[in-house]
Amino acid sequence: MNMPLKKSDTAVALPAPAVSAKVLALGAPKRPPIGERLLAHASAVAVRVVPPLIVLTLTLVIWEMLCNRPGATLPPPSRVLKDTWELIVDPFFDRGGIDRGLFWHLSASLQRVALGYALAATAGVALGTLVGQSMWAMRGLDPIFQVLRTVPPLAWLPLSLAAFRDGQPSAIFVIFITAIWPIIINTAVGIRNIPQDYRNVAAVLRLNSFEFFFKIMVPAAAPYIFTGLRIGIGLSWLAIVAAEMLIGGVGIGFFIWDAWNSSHISEIILALIYVGIIGFILDRIVAAVATVITRGTAAN
């Protein structure tokens, strides 16, 4: 029934546009895909970008209106921009001591976080594996972990200053002790939740403990481990600013404290924006590494 209909359709359609169809046919298949693709792409970007832009603009407008009145305690965005323009355009200056551009402060903070977090990740995954694997390790260590993890990061600082007698290792220790708990706990849960089936497979194959660790345990627990690592990086970045306020020297935390002491409120606001953006980027980096390594299973 359909076949004759189609045939007669094309038979009727062919003769008439045969001459002019060439131009149309060449133009038609090329243009719509590019145009449509661009349009689809643009609308996908717009859907994600436009709403936050609107909210941001509204916030800035309201902030400007509130803080532009006489007697306002905080500077409006226009003044923040004017006051900190030098810091924004030249983050790399270095006049010695703590009088440096924001790049140096941020990179000092990031170095501390990198070191403390790397230590926490290594020790956290190792301890988490121990607690997850061994019933006795769990019974012995878990109650202690549960108590210690509730101690606020800054409460460790005086103790670590007393132990290390130097600001730098103390700040790194605070990062370490802040980030390690979620890593330990999530790793332990991940290891404990490895299905018995996988253990049976490993047993039938007679995988040795080395092979079992790398071929079964790590991939099976990876989604949990990365959840812990992601919480850990967020907490590290939270803790570094507070710790640096107290230990002084170069670092974004001390930059904020120094700005407060010299009443440069605009500089504080600029620093907070940078802290927020870098914290966001750190979280995204760990999330991206997790997606690559666990092949997307961590996202679920």
Added chain:
Amino acid sequence: MSSYLRIDHLSKSFKRGSNETEVLHDVTLTIERGEYVSIIGHSGCGKSTLLNIVAGLLPTTTGGVLLENREVNEPGPDRAVVFQNHSLLPWLTVYDNVSIAVNKVFGARKSRAERHAWVMHNLELVQMGHARDKRPAEISGGMKQRVGLARALAMEPKVLLLDEPFGALDALTRAHLQDSVMAIHAKLGNTVLMITHDVDEAVLLSDRIVMMTNGPAARIGEVLDVPLARPRKRLSLAADPTYLKCRQRVLEFLYERHRFVEAA
């Protein structure tokens, strides 16, 4: 004495606190080389426990398991298991799930090219060569069981242990897989010990059917020989008197003499 696989006066109890429950009581069973033996019984009668003991995944309480006159008390690739829920590693592809076993078992004996050929040979044997680069989440339940079977076959086990391998599949997929298993058994002559709760499956596939009484303290109630010639054809057997008689015997055992009292 010189049976291929010998389960000898095996009893198994589980202890929980001061409570001790005997699951299996004095089970003795011998299996010859190339034989296909099914164990059938109601849920909870300890048939999976028995298979896990033969696999070496569980220790015995008394008695033991002998394979070629050697006692087995730990798991190993000579007794490969196809688990009920496939147990493929989800982060590995179909190919890698088989090659992890091949590399472990034949890593020292075969070259890289030989191992690759062996992985592909076993995947082709279960008709899964086309899906070698897929991950377990991307293939159907029946396909997963095929890959699980390929992984077990690739270990060249002395005894292939099947733990309700088709239990989680729909009837049509199950029939396809049963045919595949029959074809592979005919081709390779494996010794197979299969757990099942499906009477037709047991009669169709087995040389002998071991019927277990209800637990606790389950024993072997009866062993039935299935004297049907191979190769067996599902359709022609449906009206075969021997087939029907065997089926009748198993049904009588399960539903008259050892009715499952707790079954709702």
